[in-house]
Amino acid sequence: MKYEDFLVPTLGKGNVTSPLKQNRKPGSPVYKFVGDDERVLYDVSLESFNRYRGNDQTPISFEKAGPKEKIFFEPAKTKVGIVTCGGLCPGLNNVIRSLFNQLYYRYGVNRIVGIRYGYEGLNCDYNHPVIELTPSLVNYIHLTGGTILGTSRGNQEVSRMVDTIEIMNLNILFCIGGDGTLRGAHAINEEIKKRKLKIVVAGIPKTIDNDIDLIHKSFGFETAFSIANDVIRHAHNEAAGAYNGIALVKLMGRESGFIAASAALAIQEVNFVLVPELPFDLHGPMGFLSVLRKRLEERHHAVVVVAEGAGQDLFGPENNEKDASGNLKFRDIGIFLKQKIKEEFTAAGFPHSIKYIDPSYIIRSAPAIANDSKFCSLLSQNAVHAAMAGKTDFVAGFWNDRFTLVPIPVTVAKRKRIDIGGELWWNVLEATGQPVSMKN
Numbered sequence: 001m002k003y004e005d006f007l008v009p010t011l012g013k014g015n016v017t018s019p020l021k022q023n024r025k026p027g028s029p030v031y032k033f034v035g036d037d038e039r040v041l042y043d044v045s046l047e048s049f050n051r052y053r054g055n056d057q058t059p060i061s062f063e064k065a066g067p068k069e070k071i072f073f074e075p076a077k078t079k080v081g082i083v084t085c086g087g088l089c090p091g092l093n094n095v096i097r098s099l100f101n102q103l104y105y106r107y108g109v110n111r112i113v114g115i116r117y118g119y120e121g122l123n124c125d126y127n128h129p130v131i132e133l134t135p136s137l138v139n140y141i142h143l144t145g146g147t148i149l150g151t152s153r154g155n156q157e158v159s160r161m162v163d164t165i166e167i168m169n170l171n172i173l174f175c176i177g178g179d180g181t182l183r184g185a186h187a188i189n190e191e192i193k194k195r196k197l198k199i200v201v202a203g204i205p206k207t208i209d210n211d212i213d214l215i216h217k218s219f220g221f222e223t224a225f226s227i228a229n230d231v232i233r234h235a236h237n238e239a240a241g242a243y244n245g246i247a248l249v250k251l252m253g254r255e256s257g258f259i260a261a262s263a264a265l266a267i268q269e270v271n272f273v274l275v276p277e278l279p280f281d282l283h284g285p286m287g288f289l290s291v292l293r294k295r296l297e298e299r300h301h302a303v304v305v306v307a308e309g310a311g312q313d314l315f316g317p318e319n320n321e322k323d324a325s326g327n328l329k330f331r332d333i334g335i336f337l338k339q340k341i342k343e344e345f346t347a348a349g350f351p352h353s354i355k356y357i358d359p360s361y362i363i364r365s366a367p368a369i370a371n372d373s374k375f376c377s378l379l380s381q382n383a384v385h386a387a388m389a390g391k392t393d394f395v396a397g398f399w400n401d402r403f404t405l406v407p408i409p410v411t412v413a414k415r416k417r418i419d420i421g422g423e424l425w426w427n428v429l430e431a432t433g434q435p436v437s438m439k440n
Helices: 046-055 090-108 116-124 160-167 179-194 221-240 258-267 288-299 334-347 358-363 368-387 425-432
Strands: 039-040 061-064 079-084 110-116 174-175 202-203 245-251 271-275 301-307 354-355 394-399 402-409
Touching: 061 174, 079 090, 079 245, 090 110, 090 174, 090 258, 090 368, 110 116, 110 258, 116 160, 116 179, 160 179, 179 202, 202 368, 202 402, 221 245, 221 258, 221 301, 221 354, 221 358, 221 368, 245 258, 245 334, 258 271, 258 301, 258 425, 271 288, 271 402, 288 334, 301 334, 334 354, 368 394, 368 402
Parallel strands: 079 110, 079 174, 174 202, 202 394, 245 301, 245 354, 271 301
Antiparallel strands: 039 061, 061 402, 394 402
């Protein structure tokens, strides 16, 4: 990583005095405007500081988010589009509402439209109508899950999407989504740049798995593991209520097991956490089934939490089937483990009772909890500040307790995953008591 990779592009110099300063009424708050040179360090450790100082290098840092005294767009002449893409996630409606409120009430932008059904809505072949967003329409949407705009998966032709953006005379497009959505946003921005258009493309990180790199957490994640916490509590009751009872809970987490790990730490009733980052064997003296049986022989119940992307190597021949977004279609590790546990223990004459629970769709369509709702609002406010100032091809982030602006290319360069040698995973091992490795 280089310092230059973290510089957010801008459409040009801001010459418009921000309404946050211009329209300030007596008694209203005095904003601390943020300069372009204000940065948030990537690594705040003393070791990192000394290393950069010793090498006479500029440390890696993010642009600090916040309101600008001078902005690029004149609010009265600005038109904004909002699009939600990918799977559902708690907080989508909160973000839509917060973007609208910040644009409408703080900046005075009154032309705000919602693009229907993800990037499909920017492809004229689908003929999806847009939604004119109004104060009355967004007033209560944060109280429900899902997205009022609808969503979709899959790639659309970039040039056709930019054609639609031009026809609609959009000045700013907010793209709310995960890794694939942000890649699409960057592609849209590249086409806009090629056409020499003055249009901002801004990203807001939506991934329930919390797997977007260089962003401490994404909205919806806290709600996800909070609801999972309740599910696991009830699952524990099921397991403890039967002799050699097993509760097997499958949670979201295609390539990163953050939900499973965080839920296990929150409830402190989980005995095994299986995540994509750590392969495990099924059979053999150190394999999962042997370790699970030993646990049952000692305590007569067990709670197992498995992330959806764990153990994919156990299915045999490589699976190349992909979904509409180009993601590998994972096989159902939850059903697979349930079957293998039942087969192994029944064949060995080992008495047991197993309950399988998959709350994934309930979790992802739930409304955001209070702290996530707050986080949605702050992410949205900072995204609006940056977009109105002409910043583009960025995603609003959060790092070291500060809101940041991160260029999209660096944040989609790789996926964030649990560091198996790091503090989070060791905390999980301490909470569960599971072996460091279940490989023979």
